[in-house]
Amino acid sequence: MPRPAKVLMIDDDADCRTSVRHLLEGRGYTVIEADCGRDGLRKAVEHGPDLILLDVMMECDSEGYGVTQAIKHQDSYAALRGVPIIMMSSIQESPDELFPMSPESELIRPDRYISKPVDASVLLEAVENALAARKPRETGTA
Amino acid sequence: MTPGDPVPLAGVQAPAPGAEALQPVIVVIEDDRAMRLACLKILSRSGLQVETFETGSAGLEAVSSLKPAMAVVDLKMPGISGMEVIARLHEIDPFIVIVVITGYATIDTAVEAMRCGAFDFVPKPFSPDELRLIVNRGLEHRRLLLESQKAEMERELLKRRFITFVSHQLQTPLVAIHQYLDVLRRLENPAPEKTREWLDRCLARTEEIQAIIKDWLTLSRLEGGRLAHQRTRVDLTATIGEILRTYEVMAAAEGVVLEDRMPEEGCPVAGDKNCLSVLFDNLVVNAIKYNRPGGKVSVSAESTPDEVIISVADTGIGIPDKYRQMLFGEFFRIQDVRKTPGTGLGLAIARRVVSEMGGSISVESEVDVGSTFRVRLLAWREPAEGKDA
Numbered sequence: 001m002p003r004p005a006k007v008l009m010i011d012d013d014a015d016c017r018t019s020v021r022h023l024l025e026g027r028g029y030t031v032i033e034a035d036c037g038r039d040g041l042r043k044a045v046e047h048g049p050d051l052i053l054l055d056v057m058m059e060c061d062s063e064g065y066g067v068t069q070a071i072k073h074q075d076s077y078a079a080l081r082g083v084p085i086i087m088m089s090s091i092q093e094s095p096d097e098l099f100p101m102s103p104e105s106e107l108i109r110p111d112r113y114i115s116k117p118v119d120a121s122v123l124l125e126a127v128e129n130a131l132a133a134r135k136p137r138e139t140g141t142a
Numbered sequence: 143m144t145p146g147d148p149v150p151l152a153g154v155q156a157p158a159p160g161a162e163a164l165q166p167v168i169v170v171i172e173d174d175r176a177m178r179l180a181c182l183k184i185l186s187r188s189g190l191q192v193e194t195f196e197t198g199s200a201g202l203e204a205v206s207s208l209k210p211a212m213a214v215v216d217l218k219m220p221g222i223s224g225m226e227v228i229a230r231l232h233e234i235d236p237f238i239v240i241v242v243i244t245g246y247a248t249i250d251t252a253v254e255a256m257r258c259g260a261f262d263f264v265p266k267p268f269s270p271d272e273l274r275l276i277v278n279r280g281l282e283h284r285r286l287l288l289e290s291q292k293a294e295m296e297r298e299l300l301k302r303r304f305i306t307f308v309s310h311q312l313q314t315p316l317v318a319i320h321q322y323l324d325v326l327r328r329l330e331n332p333a334p335e336k337t338r339e340w341l342d343r344c345l346a347r348t349e350e351i352q353a354i355i356k357d358w359l360t361l362s363r364l365e366g367g368r369l370a371h372q373r374t375r376v377d378l379t380a381t382i383g384e385i386l387r388t389y390e391v392m393a394a395a396e397g398v399v400l401e402d403r404m405p406e407e408g409c410p411v412a413g414d415k416n417c418l419s420v421l422f423d424n425l426v427v428n429a430i431k432y433n434r435p436g437g438k439v440s441v442s443a444e445s446t447p448d449e450v451i452i453s454v455a456d457t458g459i460g461i462p463d464k465y466r467q468m469l470f471g472e473f474f475r476i477q478d479v480r481k482t483p484g485t486g487l488g489l490a491i492a493r494r495v496v497s498e499m500g501g502s503i504s505v506e507s508e509v510d511v512g513s514t515f516r517v518r519l520l521a522w523r524e525p526a527e528g529k530d531a
Contacts (some may be wrong), residue, residue: 013316013318015319016317016321018340019322019325019340026329043300044255057307057310089318090310090314116313116317117323120325120328
């Protein structure tokens with residue numbers, strides 16, 4: 001039997017983490033929690049998750065985008081580049097609207113957005129789809 | 143180069159979109175060659191980058207790439223009329239400043255041009271100084287237009303981000319509640335302890351929303367000036383004493399001692415009693431919440447004939463310097479204390495109250511040692527008795 005998929009959930013709201021963890025563990029996933037972007041990046045390197053669930057507005061305004069940017073563009077996180085990222089947020093705006101001046105908005109786009117509150121069936125389906133469509137990990141060869 | 147060709151100047155470059163060139167570009171659209179060259183000479187000498195065009199259509203074609211600050215347009219030209227050029231220029235750049243040259247110094251044509259959006263007009267013949275003066279005024283006008291446009295855009299952006307932020311603050315607890323209930327509903331046989339635990343969390347998050355709405359309402363009422371316009375005699379020794387008694391139990395639970403060092407003889411200030419209660423309530427609650435077990439909250443007063451300074455001192459975590467600026471802003475919360483419940487509006491309310499009362503609030507703080515909030519308020523003065531002017 002294959003090992004259960006590891007999901008890293010980065011969200012500063014403990015209650016949101018609790019309910020989502022319960023939901024995912026009920027489906028056999030292993031869940032790792034992080035309560036801020038910095039902790040999330042550290043745990044991503046440490047645990048090598050198969051999927052990242054990421055909140056947008058955490059401690060520092062739009063910290064979630066800091067995480068996608070680090071993973072997609074910083075060399076130290078190159079190993080995580082194939083890991084799908086699902087962003088969850090209660091703000092309705094996409095990065096283009098929130099940061100109209102930023103030419104990088106294209107570069108920090110996650111694989112998928114889900115708006116909060118997350119409907120349990122929508123989340124489970126998104127997680128399954130993202131895991132199924134996983135890209136092979138980049139190994140860092142030129 | 144034949145006369146009538148655009149006269150390119152060395153080093154003329156179109157500015158980047160949205161940015162004004164260091165040296166403003168001016169286009170001159172004028173069918174008369176002598177006049178065109180005169181404009182070029184006069185304005186180039188003033189250090190401006192000038193591009194000249196013989197016809198309206200040639201000028202309009204170049205404007206999109208040149209992004210000039212200003213256009214000097216002859217009203218009477220073959221082909222596209224001056225009036226039409228003005229209209230088309232404004233379609234391309236609503237902020238372009240247009241000065242019209244009019245051969246017939248009739249007020250009517252000039253007035254019509256201004257009505258069509260021209261900034262000013264120069265009647266032919268004109269002296270170099272006349273043209274320079276009008277162009278300089280036009281450039282100043284342009285600078286002000288762009289500045290106010292930029293300020294307006296920044297305000298819009300801030301407003302939008304603030305609205306996003308407020309709605310996020312309100313949604314966060316709702317999201318948590320929704321997700322608990324949604325997951326709970328799907329469980330076939332939820333463990334009673336889990337159900338209980340989650341419902342308790344839902345209740346706590348409901349209270350969080352209520353607290354945010356209550357504080358938000360207080361803040362809005364203060365902004366409308368509706369809560370704070372009363373200035374009566376308020377004895378802060380009594381008001382603060384009451385507040386400290388109210389929070390004795392909460393403080394004891396946190397292992398914090400409350401110390402009342404307000405003057406026994408009373409401490410009268412001019413203000414609104416309810417607002418001042420809200421203010422010191424917020425400061426005392428913060429001092430307890432962001433303290434440490436075994437810590438202390440001490441409230442004291444100093445008086446001068448004109449003002450009273452109340453200090454609320456704690457022995458808590460302190461406020462790092464980098465947050466000092468934002469501390470009294472709406473929904474500001476220091477990163478490390480997000481786990482302590484709070485609406486992020488308490489100090490915004492405090493600042494609002496003191497400013498409504500004609501006072502001020504400041505903070506001194508050292509990380510891991512504590513913070514002291516100082517509130518300056520107007521001392522109460524008995525109205526002069528029985529002396530009619």
